[in-house]
Amino acid sequence: MAIKKTKVTPEIPAASLSDIIFLLLIFFLVTTTLAVEKGLPMSLPGKQSKTVKLKQDAVFHVQIQANGQIVTKDTGPIPIERVKELIENKLGLNEKLVIVIETHPDADYGIMIDVLDELRLAKATRISLRMMTPGA
Numbered sequence: 001m002a003i004k005k006t007k008v009t010p011e012i013p014a015a016s017l018s019d020i021i022f023l024l025l026i027f028f029l030v031t032t033t034l035a036v037e038k039g040l041p042m043s044l045p046g047k048q049s050k051t052v053k054l055k056q057d058a059v060f061h062v063q064i065q066a067n068g069q070i071v072t073k074d075t076g077p078i079p080i081e082r083v084k085e086l087i088e089n090k091l092g093l094n095e096k097l098v099i100v101i102e103t104h105p106d107a108d109y110g111i112m113i114d115v116l117d118e119l120r121l122a123k124a125t126r127i128s129l130r131m132m133t134p135g136a
Contacts (some may be wrong), residue, residue, distance in 0.1 A: 059123035066106040
């Protein structure tokens with residue numbers, strides 16, 4: 001008798017494909033670390049806080065213009081690299097100085113964060129954030 005040879009076509013079994021995909025998904029979810037962004041530590045006023053009147057010499061204004069330029073009353077436009085040095089000098093003269101960051105509504109948000117970082121490096125603790133009024 002002659003033995004018949006049957007031709008076997010190669011196939012990939014798809015029955016366990018969903019199980020493999022599910023296991024890979026679980027593997028990547030478990031092994032991937034999530035990037036948690038840490039913000040700047042700030043304490044905001046509570047409900048019982050009251051408005052405090054300050055003298056003009058106890059307040060230092062830093063303005064961020066719409067074009068991204070950083071401007072102070074004393075020095076005019078300054079680069080971001082000089083903000084830390086300037087604030088350290090001002091805090092050396094008056095340690096209770098309040099720094100007011102006035103940001104134009106059209107200014108890049110990242111520049112304000114860069115200025116806040118420079119103030120933190122200069123060890124400024126009294127910071128006020130404010131939006132510039134249109135036309136200012």
